[in-house]
Amino acid sequence: xxxxxxxxxxxxxxxxxxxxxxxxxxxxxISRIFNANRGxxxxxxAALCALCGIKGPKTPSCST
Numbered sequence: 001x002x003x004x005x006x007x008x009x010x011x012x013x014x015x016x017x018x019x020x021x022x023x024x025x026x027x028x029x030i031s032r033i034f035n036a037n038r039g040x041x042x043x044x045x046a047a048l049c050a051l052c053g054i055k056g057p058k059t060p061s062c063s064t
Contacts, residue, residue, distance in 0.1 A: 001045070006034040008052045022051050 009019055016030040023030075032038035033048070040048075049055075 001040060002034045002036040005040075005045070005048050005052070008049070008054055009034075012052050014052060019048065019051055023047050 006016075009016065016034065017027050019025075020027045020030045029038065033040045033044065
């Protein structure tokens with residue numbers, strides 16, 4: 001999941017630091033989610049997807 005979110009951010013040209021600022025999170029939270037060192041809640045994933053412009057069927061599934 002973290003890798004898919006990191007790739008989505010990279011594809012949109014959004015750096016982890018920008019995501020953190022946009023979501024009011026720490027840089028380390030973004031890094032830990034991207035590197036699978038921290039679990040991501042459904043609201044976390046939804047917020048990341050929204051900021052990266054991912055909608056509908058392209059939204060990463062929590063079941064994978």
